[in-house]
Amino acid sequence: MSQPIVALEKPPSPGAPHRAELPVAVERTLANGMRVIAFPQRSAPKAYAVPIIAAQLIVRGGASAETEAEAGLATLTTSLLTQGTVNRSAVEIAQAIDGLGARLDASSGYDASVASLTALTPVFPTAFALFDEIVRRPSFPQAEVERVRAKAIGDLALSYSSPSALARFVAQRVAFGSAPYGHPVAGTAETLATLDRERIVAFHAHYFRPDNATLIVGGDCVPEEAFALAERQFGDWRAPSAPLPVHAPSTPPPPRTRIVIIDKPDAGRTAVVAGRLGIARRAPTYAAGVVATAVLSGYSGRLNQEVRVKRGLSYGASAQLIARREPGLFLASTLVDHTKVEEAVGVVLDTLRGLASAPPEASELVTRKATISGGFSRSVETIDGIAGVLGELALYGVPLSELGDYLPEIEAVDPEMVQRFAAATFDEIFVVLVGDAEVFSAAIAATHPNVSVIPLDQLDLGQPNATRVP
Amino acid sequence: MTSTVSGAGIAVAPIDFTDRTLPNGLRVLLVEDHRVPSVAINVGYRVGGKDDPPGRSGFAHLFEHLMFKGTKNTRPETIDRLTEDIGGLNNAFTADDITNYYEVVPSNYLETLLWAEADRLGSLAVTEEHFHTERDVVIGEYDQRILAEPYGMLDELINREAFAVHPYRRGVIGDPENLRAATLDDVVAFHRTFYRPDNAVLVVVGDLDPAQANAWIDKYFGRVPKPAAPIPRVTAVEPPQTAERTYTYRAANVPLPAVEYAYHIPEWRHPDAPALDIVETLLGMGKSSRLYQSLVYRSRVATTAHANADLREQAGLFSLRAIASTGTPIEQVRAALDAEVERLHAELPEAGEMERVRTQIASSFVRSRQTYNNIAVALVRSAIERDDPGALNTDLDRYRAVTAADVQRVARKYLTLENRTTIDYLPL
Numbered sequence: 066m067s068q069p070i071v072a073l074e075k076p077p078s079p080g081a082p083h084r085a086e087l088p089v090a091v092e093r094t095l096a097n098g099m100r101v102i103a104f105p106q107r108s109a110p111k112a113y114a115v116p117i118i119a120a121q122l123i124v125r126g127g128a129s130a131e132t133e134a135e136a137g138l139a140t141l142t143t144s145l146l147t148q149g150t151v152n153r154s155a156v157e158i159a160q161a162i163d164g165l166g167a168r169l170d171a172s173s174g175y176d177a178s179v180a181s182l183t184a185l186t187p188v189f190p191t192a193f194a195l196f197d198e199i200v201r202r203p204s205f206p207q208a209e210v211e212r213v214r215a216k217a218i219g220d221l222a223l224s225y226s227s228p229s230a231l232a233r234f235v236a237q238r239v240a241f242g243s244a245p246y247g248h249p250v251a252g253t254a255e256t257l258a259t260l261d262r263e264r265i266v267a268f269h270a271h272y273f274r275p276d277n278a279t280l281i282v283g284g285d286c287v288p289e290e291a292f293a294l295a296e297r298q299f300g301d302w303r304a305p306s307a308p309l310p311v312h313a314p315s316t317p318p319p320p321r322t323r324i325v326i327i328d329k330p331d332a333g334r335t336a337v338v339a340g341r342l343g344i345a346r347r348a349p350t351y352a353a354g355v356v357a358t359a360v361l362s363g364y365s366g367r368l369n370q371e372v373r374v375k376r377g378l379s380y381g382a383s384a385q386l387i388a389r390r391e392p393g394l395f396l397a398s399t400l401v402d403h404t405k406v407e408e409a410v411g412v413v414l415d416t417l418r419g420l421a422s423a424p425p426e427a428s429e430l431v432t433r434k435a436t437i438s439g440g441f442s443r444s445v446e447t448i449d450g451i452a453g454v455l456g457e458l459a460l461y462g463v464p465l466s467e468l469g470d471y472l473p474e475i476e477a478v479d480p481e482m483v484q485r486f487a488a489a490t491f492d493e494i495f496v497v498l499v500g501d502a503e504v505f506s507a508a509i510a511a512t513h514p515n516v517s518v519i520p521l522d523q524l525d526l527g528q529p530n531a532t533r534v535p
Numbered sequence: 536m537t538s539t540v541s542g543a544g545i546a547v548a549p550i551d552f553t554d555r556t557l558p559n560g561l562r563v564l565l566v567e568d569h570r571v572p573s574v575a576i577n578v579g580y581r582v583g584g585k586d587d588p589p590g591r592s593g594f595a596h597l598f599e600h601l602m603f604k605g606t607k608n609t610r611p612e613t614i615d616r617l618t619e620d621i622g623g624l625n626n627a628f629t630a631d632d633i634t635n636y637y638e639v640v641p642s643n644y645l646e647t648l649l650w651a652e653a654d655r656l657g658s659l660a661v662t663e664e665h666f667h668t669e670r671d672v673v674i675g676e677y678d679q680r681i682l683a684e685p686y687g688m689l690d691e692l693i694n695r696e697a698f699a700v701h702p703y704r705r706g707v708i709g710d711p712e713n714l715r716a717a718t719l720d721d722v723v724a725f726h727r728t729f730y731r732p733d734n735a736v737l738v739v740v741g742d743l744d745p746a747q748a749n750a751w752i753d754k755y756f757g758r759v760p761k762p763a764a765p766i767p768r769v770t771a772v773e774p775p776q777t778a779e780r781t782y783t784y785r786a787a788n789v790p791l792p793a794v795e796y797a798y799h800i801p802e803w804r805h806p807d808a809p810a811l812d813i814v815e816t817l818l819g820m821g822k823s824s825r826l827y828q829s830l831v832y833r834s835r836v837a838t839t840a841h842a843n844a845d846l847r848e849q850a851g852l853f854s855l856r857a858i859a860s861t862g863t864p865i866e867q868v869r870a871a872l873d874a875e876v877e878r879l880h881a882e883l884p885e886a887g888e889m890e891r892v893r894t895q896i897a898s899s900f901v902r903s904r905q906t907y908n909n910i911a912v913a914l915v916r917s918a919i920e921r922d923d924p925g926a927l928n929t930d931l932d933r934y935r936a937v938t939a940a941d942v943q944r945v946a947r948k949y950l951t952l953e954n955r956t957t958i959d960y961l962p963l
Contacts, residue, residue: 074608076617076650080643083572083742112570113548115905156832159822164891166898185898212835219791219838219861226685226790331787333683365612365619374612377671380679400679432620439622443639446571447905 087445090455090465091288095295097302098276102455102465103291104283106448116186118284119449120193121179121456122200126272126310129175129245129391136527137252138260139173141213142268146171146180148209151202155209158199167192169199175246176390177460178272183449186285190294197298203269210262218254228329228336228499229400234526235497236340239325240394243529244317253527275302277309279459284448315391317342320493323515324410325531327524328502335406335500336398339413341490343395346388346461352474353482354395354490358386359433360425360483361397361416366433368397371412378405378412390461395490403504407512410496417494421487424480437475547901549928550910553745559761560733563752564914564924566740568907573623574642574741575907578652579635579915581736582729584707585769585849591717593709596629597673598725602636603627604665607658609651611665614638617651629707632848633919639908642742646751649739653755656735659726666719674711681708685788686858689795689960696782697797697852697956701773732759734766736918741907773799773850781957791838792865793960795856796872800949803846804921809933810941811844811853811949816892817884817942818842818855818875820899823891825878826855830871836863837871848920853949865959879946883939896934 088104095101106115127139147162147169148155162169167184169192180200184192224230234249241247252260280299282291320342344354361368361384372382382399397417401409425433444450451468458467467474498509502518510516525533552566587594605611618625623640638648681687691706698704737756739748776799800811818826819842826840837857845852855876859868884892903909918924 074654076609076613077646079621079641079647082641082643107570111567113550113568113904113910115901117901117905156823156828159828160891163821163823163895164887166894168902183902185901212832215835215860216831216838222790222861223685223838226788228683333788334678363619364615373672377668377675380672380675400683402675402678432616435622436619437622439619439624439639439641442571442573442622443624443906446907 087469088283088451090283090468092465093292095275095300097300098304099299099302100279100459101292101295102279102281102459103288104451104455105287106285115448116285117183117448118186118189118282118286119181119183119452120196121181121281121452122196123177123179123279123456123460124272124277125177125312125460126268126277127173127175127177128248128250129315130272130310131248133243133248133527133529134256135260135264136248136256137217137250138264138268139178140251141217141257141260142265143171143173143178143180144213144217145205145209145265146199146203148213149204149206150198151204152198158195161195162192165192169196171199173250175250179456181449181452193294193298200273201302205262205265205269207262210265214257214260217251218257221251221254224251228332228334229398231327231329232336232338232398232497232499233396235325235327235499235524235531236338236394236396236495238526238529238531239323239495239497240317240340240342241315242318244315246315246317246389246391246393247529249526253525255525255527270305271310274304275299276304279456281452281455281459283452312390317392320495321515322493322495323517324496324498324509324513326502326506326509326516326518327497327499328506328518328520329499330501330503332500334400335403335498335505336400337406337409337413338497339397339410339417339494340497341395341494343386343393343490344388345390345392346457347463348388348392350482350486351388353478353486354386354388355437356430356434356475356478357420357483357486357490358384358395359437360420360429363436367416367420368399368413371416372399372409376408376412378409382413403501406498406500406505407508410498410509410513414494414496417487417491421484421491424484427480430478430480430483434475434478438472441472547897547931550904550914552914552924554924557732557753557757559757559759560731561756561759562736562918563749564736564738564918565743565745565748566910566914567743567745568740569742571907572642572742573639573907574645574739574743575637575639575911576645576648576652577635577637577738577908577911577915578656579633579736579738579919580729581632581734581919582634583630583632584705584709585631585702586729586767587702587705587709588721588725590713591721592705592713593673593707594714594717594721594725595634596707596709597670597714597717598722599627599629599634600669600673601661601666601722602655602659604661604669606654607660608654614651614655617644617647631703631707633916635912635915637908637911645739645743645748649751650755652737653759656730656732656756657759659730661719661722663719666722670714670717674714677708677711683788685790686793686960688784688786689793689856689958692782692784692958692960693795693797693852693854693956696780696958697799698773701771701850702769703847703850727762728767731762731766732756733761736915738911738914738918740911740914769849775799776954779952779955779957783959783961785961785963787963789960789962791861792859792868792962793856794865794868794872795854795958795960797852797854797956798949798951798954800844800846800851800853802849802851804923807945807948808846809930810937810945811846812896813892813934813937814879814942814946815842815844815853816895817888820895825875826857829875830857830868834871835860836867865961869957876946876950879943879950884942886939889939889942893934897931900931
């Protein structure tokens with residue numbers, strides 16, 4: 066076969082683009098203080114009609130509201146919402162949901178606890194009543210508390226066995242220390258063991274109240290129907306007289322260059338995660354941060370080009386900007402052979418510094434912005450996808466018009482804005498390595514400052530320094 | 536085509552597709568839908584892990600990677616540039632019977648991607664250097680998915696032990712040693728043998744004008760010649776299993792002991808397939824499923840328990856897999872699985888449970904119709920793995936027709952001890 070040097074035939078050029086019509090979200094506040102957001106089905110010729118309605122209820126209060134000793138409390142509470150109500154046992158809830166062919170989930174992140182539902186249109190009102198029941202009237206049966214807790218502890222063992230997952234947990238600790246985003250959302254085996262039913266009941270009572278909640282309903286119904294459903298189902302929810310929960314801003318430690326190695330000799334490969342304290346979702350530099358991350362991430366992004374395509378060091382490398390209510394985290398990750406760790410760390414750090422030291426070419430930005438636009442368009446292809454985007458906007462205090470404004474804001478980012486973001490962020494970077502330290506730790510220590518090694522049996526994510534107290 | 540009504544009384548519109556075959560043998564399926572200004576393009580080839588050449592286990596999958604490595608007209612990764620760089624996506628997967636390539640792009644780029652897919656069917660040209668780099672990447676994928684991932688090796692072991700004769704026993708990901716032995720000549724031969732229009736199905740779903748799309752398809756795909764040589768097909772037939780096979784494997788990175796049962800079942804086109812899907816759902820879908828209720832929720836002998844009716848083109852496997860909870864001996868997990876199988880043999884499921892299962896299947900079916908690419912992948916798989924894309928529109932009717940007696944019948948027929956391969960997968 067000959068080297069493909071000359072393009073003998075060029076790909077045909079595109080035609081004129083067709084525009085996306087996103088549904089417009091509208092909102093109302095119920096008399097009890099609950100914010101309700103509704104959006105309609107999109108209409109289009111020859112559209113395959115999907116008879117689905119989605120709902121999402123978000124309360125402000127998640128893992129960042131926990132103390133260190135209570136790590137995992139929000140997640141434990143939301144996991145239990147579907148495990149018993151004043152009217153139904155866990156089995157009865159599961160059977161009712163499966164019998165309706167609905168999907169009902171509840172989970173917590175750092176900033177919020179979220180319950181979500183999708184159901185086919187004819188059964189939606191029935192499913193919505195059940196949704197209301199699990200949100201407002203969970204009973205937290207003692208036996209379920211024990212069962213969910215035991216399962217959560219078992220799941221931790223499973224997630225710690227993956228080098229990549231473990232590296233991300235450690236990265237949270239390295240970035241945030243004892244600040245609210247430092248401890249794992251899922252808690253630790255030690256903290257979970259101490260959480261009792263009273264604390265769970267108190268957490269629910271404190272945060273699950275109409276004036277601390279946002280409800281999103283949309284899809285195969287017009288907004289007036291969605292508002293009527295919300296009023297009928299949640300209109301009689303009364304806010305308690307206790308004052309609303311107060312949010313205290315966090316003060317994470319200043320970023321510092323360091324390398325933390327978790328020695329896991331049985332790991333198949335070594336997870337490499339470079340990270341740095343990032344920005345809040347509402348930060349003015351958010352759009353620049355998203356574009357900078359897109360320059361680094363994706364198959365054609367710089368990290369994957371350097372790590373996989375040019376050097377074959379890994380199956381992939383990517384970057385992530387996690388923006389929350391408070392400044393979150395920037396992460397660049399890959400997974401490599403134990404013998405390639407030093408090379409991979411160098412390549413990842415050089416790639417990040419490269420973006421900080423020179424603005425990207427305008428042509429590179431055109432293509433990387435297109436990836437953001439395409440990803441966003443796909444995320445709103447489904448009804449629950451649109452509900453999810455609106456939920457994040459509502460949670461982080463971003464206007465709902467952002468649904469339509471997001472892509473124009475991304476378009477407005479120029480090369481200098483990207484470089485400014487990179488220069489401000491890709492400095493004092495930390496690196497977490499989870500793998501067989503014996504193979505690479507000497508080489509890393511010889512070439513990098515501030516290297517520490519934690520044997521796996523000394524790792525405790527419940528501690529701000531991630532190390533077991535002797 | 537008629538509208539189908541699911542168990543929950545929901546009218547589900549059929550997927551309205553056109554179906555034609557070009558003179559060179561390429562089958563073309565189109566679905567017009569303008570909800571979102573994008574199109575999903577799928578090109579599925581009737582070649583998968585089972586068709587790997589002798590001594591080249593994993594080759595179909597390695598080849599899938601090489602299809603991104605350039606043609607006479609383009610440099611390597613052109614498909615990535617033409618998709619990702621315009622906000623689209625592309626990927627490919629290799630299964631036992633199919634290798635499928637897909638792109639989702641803004642609809643104004645449809646012609647560009649049709650050209651690119653026809654180009655790599657007609658003129659793939661891979662260099663020695665790219666071949667070596669990509670082979671390392673594939674071996675890296677093996678390390679990542681099979682070695683580093685907890686329980687990653689179990690799927691491989693199940694195929695290897697359950698099939699004595701059929702090449703399904705080699706799995707898809709293959710053997711790193713075989714891959715290291717592969718040469719660029721193998722690549723050329725493989726492309727010539729299997730990548731031909733009469734061995735492929737093209738599906739386009741989304742914001743398209745059918746007349747325009749068909750004209751582009753004729754222009755770019757129509758000029759790829761149909762070779763005269765016959766396409767080699769797997770003719771091996773797995774002999775009926777007559778006694779249980781049991782194995783114990785120990786491996787690093789096994790956090791908790793696991794057990795898997797695999798039973799031989801027929802091919803996807805077989806009339807028993809819908810009943811086997813119903814059994815899978817009844818045992819394994821959702822928290823009201825029998826395995827979850829019994830093993831995870833009530834007796835807590837397992838942290839997870841799954842059922843899978845893995846229906847393939849030529850033969851299938853029905854598997855049950857459970858991961859023990861901390862401190863539970865694996866014998867106890869097996870006993871709990873045995874009790875659930877025994878219950879299927881002994882008792883007819885009640886009407887309410889059958890209704891729940893049908894509603895679950897109908898709902899997940901509707902959910903999966905939300906994106907263009909899901910529709911396209913479903914069409915391409917149905918076209919290749921059961922030679923009948925239209926079967927998608929009658930699947931719900933077939934599920935509705937499955938009775939409680941059918942469930943018991945297929946459980947008694949296939950979920951038997953002598954038809955079973957058992958693997959205990961334990962920590963070192």
